[in-house]
Amino acid sequence: xxxxxxxxxxxxxxxxxxxxxxxxxxxxxxxxxxxxxxxxxxxxxxxxxxxxxxxxxxxxxxxxxxxxxxxxxxxxxxxxxxxxxxxxxxxxxxxxxxxxxxxxxxxxxxxx
Amino acid sequence: xxxxxxxxxxxxxxxxxxxxxxxxxxxxxxxxxxxxxxxxxxxxxxxxxxxxxxxxxxxxxxxxxxxxxxxxxxxxxxxxxxxxxxxxxxxxxxxxxxxxxxxxxxxxxxxx
Numbered sequence: 001x002x003x004x005x006x007x008x009x010x011x012x013x014x015x016x017x018x019x020x021x022x023x024x025x026x027x028x029x030x031x032x033x034x035x036x037x038x039x040x041x042x043x044x045x046x047x048x049x050x051x052x053x054x055x056x057x058x059x060x061x062x063x064x065x066x067x068x069x070x071x072x073x074x075x076x077x078x079x080x081x082x083x084x085x086x087x088x089x090x091x092x093x094x095x096x097x098x099x100x101x102x103x104x105x106x107x108x109x110x111x112x
Numbered sequence: 113x114x115x116x117x118x119x120x121x122x123x124x125x126x127x128x129x130x131x132x133x134x135x136x137x138x139x140x141x142x143x144x145x146x147x148x149x150x151x152x153x154x155x156x157x158x159x160x161x162x163x164x165x166x167x168x169x170x171x172x173x174x175x176x177x178x179x180x181x182x183x184x185x186x187x188x189x190x191x192x193x194x195x196x197x198x199x200x201x202x203x204x205x206x207x208x209x210x211x212x213x214x215x216x217x218x219x220x221x222x223x224x
Binding site: 031032034043044045046049051089091093095098099100101102103104105 | 144146153154155157158161163169171202210212215216217218
């Protein structure tokens with residue numbers, strides 16, 4: 001089946017620095033790319049998303065980039081804080097089949 | 113405001129026993145509904161989706177079934193549990209396809 005590859009699986013960064021997570025997808029018809037944050041024992045929560053008619057989106061210390069040619073999208077967290085430590089999941093969807101394909105997740109660890 | 117409730121919070125069941133998990137959404141009529149499965153520390157796998165009452169589509173075959181008996185209710189069930197069914201089951205809703213998905217608190221299932 002279709003896959004979304006997400007790297008790295010674990011990311012350790014110093015507090016105050018930036019963190020980047022990359023995802024690639026297979027289906028060129030994918031047109032919606034959300035990013036979810038999941039804290040231990042909690043449910044996933046949307047932090048930012050981008051649609052295929054955009055290349056860049058920014059909100060509250062988060063930047064997401066989309067390269068449709070390369071079928072790649074990425075999340076960049078600037079000025080990381082301890083509260084940013086969590087699992088992050090990317091996903092890609094295609095309108096026609098109501099299915100959201102999820103990446104394998106990145107465990108982000110912010111070192112003080 | 114919309115709320116999503118899942119029950120039970122946790123279940124411990126024997127292999128071969130039946131299972132029924134429930135999800136209710138209040139405050140939103142005709143939501144899109146989704147069931148997800150998440151292995152411990154793993155990614156999310158979409159199991160089912162429903163865009164209207166009485167209609168449920170399967171995304172993967174995991175010896176599970178789902179039903180939507182009411183507009184605000186989504187049920188996940190099986191007659192015979194397998195060890196591989198252990199995990200975290202999440203219900204989610206969205207206003208429309210391609211919109212943010214809001215997740216419930218989840219049900220932790222342990223099959224022994």
